[in-house]
Amino acid sequence: MLIQLSRILSQDGKREQFEIPIEMDRFSCRVGDFAIVRKDPMQLTIANTGRRVLRIEGEAKLVISIPCARCLEPVNTEFDISIDREVDMKLSEEERLEELDECGYISGTELDAEQLLYNEILINWPIRVLCKDDCKGICSRCGANLNIQECGCDTTELDPRMAVISDIFSKFKEV
Ligand SMILES: [Zn+2]
Ligand SMILES: [Zn+2]
Structure with missing residues (x-):
């Protein structure tokens, strides 16, 4: 107008x-x-x-x-x-x-x-919009919405911190 x-x-x-x-x-x-x-x-x-x-x-x-x-x-x-x-x-x-x-x-x-x-x-446009603070996002492998379902994809190797933890576990198993 x-x-x-x-x-x-x-x-x-x-x-x-x-x-x-x-x-x-x-x-x-x-x-x-x-x-x-x-x-x-x-x-x-x-x-x-x-x-x-x-x-x-x-x-x-x-x-x-x-x-x-x-x-x-x-x-x-x-x-x-x-x-x-x-x-x-x-x-x-x-x-x-x-x-x-x-x-x-x-x-x-x-x-x-x-x-x-x-x-x-x-x-006033927001810098980032989230559906909820702890939104789990989508699986980087299969694209499933992780808020709705656990897709079961093995994504542990993608996170170096997780790799360290699984190393520690495998060492325990050897003992
Ligand atoms: Zn979301
Ligand atoms: Zn997946």
Whole structure:
């Protein structure tokens, strides 16, 4: 949704509130393409703080399905986004983009709420998503999800620490 800023810019101290339905159903970025499984309308307050500076504050809640980093099972990941930005409309679009390393969400006097939200999701993207803290991951041999089944593959030789232990055991047996 595009928000027209000219009315807010026309008067110092002017402040407007918006409830914006989120249009996007998927979130695509460099690391992949993810389904948005739940989304609440974004709340946005835009205020003219004077000298053509806008303060943009808001909140958005959404749930994105992200695969577990170990077993690849989809994990519903909550995003509780809080927006607080200041935009100097005296700067040109290019100057603003140089300041922030991101896609512009203001063009002329229009604010693209979807693009603003996109940037915020990217900032809030988790470093790693796990289905549970002790996720066992998938077997490096057969690919079985080890949370669901023990596949019985012999993977001991792949772990040098385990090899040392089995050495000790075999020495005991010799005695
Ligand atoms: Zn997992
Ligand atoms: Zn296996």
